[in-house]
Every structure is written in C-alpha cells, then in structure tokens.
Amino acid sequence: MSHPNNNLPSNEEVELIVGNSNSNFSGVTSTMLQVTSIQKDMMNLRIMGKHFVPDPSLVISFWDVVKMCRKPLSNGKWRIFHARRVDEMIQGVILKYLFGAKIKLVFSSAAQRKRSGFTVWLSNRMDAVIAMSNRSASFLNKPPAKINLHGVQTENYLPAENKQEAWQSLGYGGKYGIGILGRVREQKGVHLFVEACIEVLPKYPDVNAVVVGAISSSNQEFVNQLKDKINRAGLAERIIFTGELPFEQIPKIFSALSLVSALSYNEGFGLTVPEAMSAGAAVLATQAGAWEDIIRPGVDGYIVPTKNQKAVTEKIDLMLSDMDQLAAMGKAGREHVVQNFKVEDEARNLVEFFRTLQ
Template sequence: MNIRDVEVIAPNFKRRLSGVTSTIIQLLPLQARTIGIATMGPDVLPRDVPRLPYSALLALWSRPARRRHRIWHARRNVEMLAGIVLRDVLRMPLKLLFTSAAQRRHTRWTRFLIRRMDAVIATSSRSASYLDVPARVVMHGVDLERFRPDGELPAGELADRLAGRLVIGCCGRIRHQKGTDLFVDALLAVLPDHGDWTAVITGRTTPEHAAFERALRGRITAAGLEARILFAGEVPDIAPWFRHFDLYVAPPRNEGFGLTPLEAMASGTPVVTSDAGAFAELVVEGVTGRVVPAGDADALGAAIRPYLADAPLRAATAAAALAHVRVHFALEREAAEIAAIYDTLWAD
C-alpha cells in the first residue's frame, strides 16, 4: 500500500492466533473498503488483510493524503507502548486508540498506558466497568457470510465417523482457562443417558498443556466414553464445524470477549456458555441459549441436558439465535461504530 493512502494502522505484534488476531483478520478487509487501513507486524495473517512492512514506520512523520494525522489503533500493551513512542518521543502525527476486552482491573502498567490514549473502546459493558477512563462500548461482530447455517460441512475421517450422530461441540485451546475440563466433566455426567450424541473438542494443545489433555483423556477412557468424546485438534476452518454442531458449549473460566458463541449462533446452532467474557451480553438467557456461572461443571451439565433430549427446543433456540445475531452482531455494525470513533479523532 502507498503510505500516503494509509489513514489507520492497526498493529498486530503477535505471531500466534488469538482472539485479538481473529478480530483483525475479520475486521480489516471490511474496513479497507471505505478507509485507508493496514496492519503492521509479523507476516502471519492471511493475504487479504492489508499490511505494511516495518520499514513503513519511517514514513509516519508524513501526514496521510486526506487527514491531518493517522490513527494508531492498538489492542495490546506492546502496541500501545509503540504508539506512545511514535507519537510522544518521535513526534509523529498520530492519534492513539486502544480497544480493551479485559474482564478484570488492569495492572498499574496497563492503566498507565491507557491514560495516554486519545480514545478508548471497550468491547462490552463489563469491560468498560473496569476502566478508569471514559470509553465507548463497541461489541464485536461476526462475519455473517462466513458463519451461516448453509454452506460447506466438515470432511474427512472424523466427519465420516460422526455420520448419523448428533454432535455437541466445544472449540478453543485445550487448557484450564478455557474450561475444557468443565466440558468433559459435564459430558461424563450427561452423555451416558443420551446414546445418540457424540462430543467433538477442537483446538490446539500447546506443549505446556499436554499433561492437562492427557489427564482429560484418561478420565474419558476410565468412563468408557473414548469413542464419544473426541479430540479433533486444530482444524483449518472452524466454520463448517459450527454448521455441523447440533449444540455448542463455551465453558471458559475467564475470557476477554469470546467470539465463538456468536459464530455458533450465526451458524444456526444453540449455545450453552459460562458467564465469562462478554457471553452474558451476547446470549439471551433461555431464548438463544443458556448462561451458567463460570467454573460450575454441574450447572453446565444441567443446562446442556434439556437440549440433548428435545429436538424442538434445539430448533426453536437455533432460530432465535440466528435472528439475534443477524440483527445485533453483524460485522458491518462493528466496523461502522469504529469508523464513527475514527471520524471523531480526525475531527479533533
């Protein structure tokens, strides 16, 4: 991209896939239709995400063609710090914007950085409640073209094994924080009573959590459910799996925002979630799914059980979930609300 055309830089200084990275991957190509925007960082993002090389930093003393200054839209501490150095030390014409998804009080260091931002976005009302500065709430949206009820289904050996089965899914990295063990505990309690259901857990297990996964597999085998609670590992595209799931469960103990319930609901799948992250603000309790206290495997199992036995309940919940996401959580709505904040910063 020509640096003169770049009005917003949304840095991504992390190599591994995360919720923040997923947001950038989905949002930037849409934003780029109307705004000169690009990311900057390790070359790990898909090619349709506009990006600048690090060498472009040298050109940030110049102003963009249509604006008095650029916006540096950070989503992590290191990206806020970089923006502060560029603006306050190197005196580049930048306005700094930070998006906070944290569901806890920030550390002193993070609060120091946030106070130096020109504007702050919170991804939920809960996130905003932990901030010491004014913030505009802009909840994440979901790509309704990619996540929809009709479309490609999973293929391969695992999908073949699931033919004719009802499937309950859980997605995310395999670790204590994500509540994978809570999901397993809930299934050990409810699956023996519902022989037509199989569970699929997708997500990567990093080396430091390998023992955690082994322990889960041991408990599943001891219960005689190793053929009905399956670990799929990291899948290349999660969207077909959301369409394949008959029920989706998001059980994390803590979460920043958490997109997977939205992606499942947009795929026409009812959800059961913990109240971590923004889940309680995404799910309409008893209408588009159920929300239970984080860390409570018994409550999780009790919320799952009715869906396993009641096909009309699943169908009604799925229809309500799909309508809810399409009205309130389209990615275009998120992009428009962020664009309004950009306009405010440019007008200042």
C-alpha cells in the same frame, strides 16, 4: 488468495494506521485482519507490521509512519493510530510523544483483569479507549469512549441445511453432535463439559460429543485423566478428542453441531460463541468474555456461572431433553448474530467513531 492492490492511494493521504506487532497468530490478529479487510474500503489505511497480512501493499513500517505523520493530512485532520495490544500502545506513544507524530491514539481493550500501573499509564495517553464488552469495560480505570463488540464473518459460519446429515458425515457417530472448541485445558472449562457429558449422555443415546482443539504437552496429563474417566464410564466412542483440526474445517464442525459449550474461567472476548450461533448452534456459556452481551438466556442459549459443574450439567441435560427446542435456539441465534454481530458492523462502527476524533 489476495493479490496486491496496485490502485491504493498514496501514503500521503493514509487516514488510519493499524497496529500489528505480534509475530504469533492469535485471536487479536484474526479479528484485526477480518476488520481491516472491510475497513480498507471505508478509509485509506495501512497496517504497521507485515505478519500474516495477505496484501503486502497495505503494509507500512514504523519508520514510514514516523516520516508520514510529521504533518497532518492535506485537509488538516490528524491520522488515527489503532492499537489492540499493550506493545502497540507503546509504539503509538513513542510515535506521538517522542517523534511528534500528528496522530490520534485509540486502544481497543478486551482484557478482563486488573491492569498494571504501566498499562494504566499507557491507556491514559490514549485519545480514546474502546472496550470490547461491558465486562471488559468494568476493568478499565475510567469509562471507555465506546463499547464495540467483535463481529463474525456470517457468510463463513453458516448453518447446515440438515444438521443431522452434516453431523453424521463427519464420522464421529451418533445422530446429533455437541461440542466444545478451543485449546484443551482446565482454564477453558473442558473438564466441566466432559463431566457433564459423562453424566447425561447415557440418557441421550443419539447424541455424541467432541472436544476440538490443540492439546499441549503441559495439558496432556489433564486430558489423560479425563479420558480415563470417559473409559470407565464406557463412553470412549461417544466423547471424542479430535486434537487440533485445520482452521478451514472449523466452520464445518460448527455448522454440524447442535449445541456448543464455551465454559472458560475468563476470556478476552470469546468469538467461539457468536461463531457457533452464526452456524445455527445453541450455546451454553459462562459469565466470561462478551458472552453475557450476546446470548439471550432461554432464547438462543444459556449463561452459567464460571467453574460451576452442577449448573453446566443441569443446563446440558435441559437442552438435550428437547431436540426441537434446541434446533429453534440455533435458528434464533443465527438471526440474532446476522442482525447484530456481523464483522461489517464492527468495522463500520469503528470507522464512524474514528471520524469523530479527527
């Protein structure tokens, strides 16, 4: 548990204000907290909004920011305001243009869809827009100032020393495990994974599969239909829906899996893939999120088109046909993430970019 840091510099010299407007915990909240835990040792920062912040001394209110930003820092530089959501852009625009705050506005954009006219208007008020992947950059109305991919906490997502033992200790049966993680719904491509498993698992008696994630009431019928298909194929003990597991168990699951699929139709970023790679799992992912920027096809996994059952089934079959090669892909993925996609790199790249704006 984090304890308040009483040695923080005063608000007078805060250089970075980080938006935190959502009271629901989300992927954006998670990445913000991970990045700021490192950034706070690089820049004097405060988080605007108390939701989920472990250290209350880092929290600042909107009205504190209004007061603090009436004048620039003592060295004459302006503070940075970093928004990751549309409503945080709105807050930043109000601070700067209504209250005259001496701030530079930065927005990190992950969405992969055409933006509304209002969002485009807001992003045009920013001093800089950062894209979270090449794919998200292509949806912006003008080129981003920077592309900065999310990083992973590589010390939390570690490969098991022995994947077979780690998998067997989880109690899902079989010698090896493959899986898909995240909310269980059609948009995540869960049915593509299940249909592929029904097709190929009879060829690989040592391999069992898990579908890990929450099932909402609106998706229960979707899951029931998949379970019926699994039962008819006689695979009920080999393709298991775990339901939602405690967050702290997820790294353990990743570290035991030999292959992780991520088959979303669209994705803001998709941390599942680099987290799985960090944990030494080979990966199969769709052309969504940042996955094409991260996966090296044939080296640490494969990329398939979205909504393509045939491609998913063929690639899972190919990957399971050589377990030594699958393990080698997992090792290659771990090295790739450690070298290129650590959360420390994401934080440092952001701070270096912020310095260029001040």
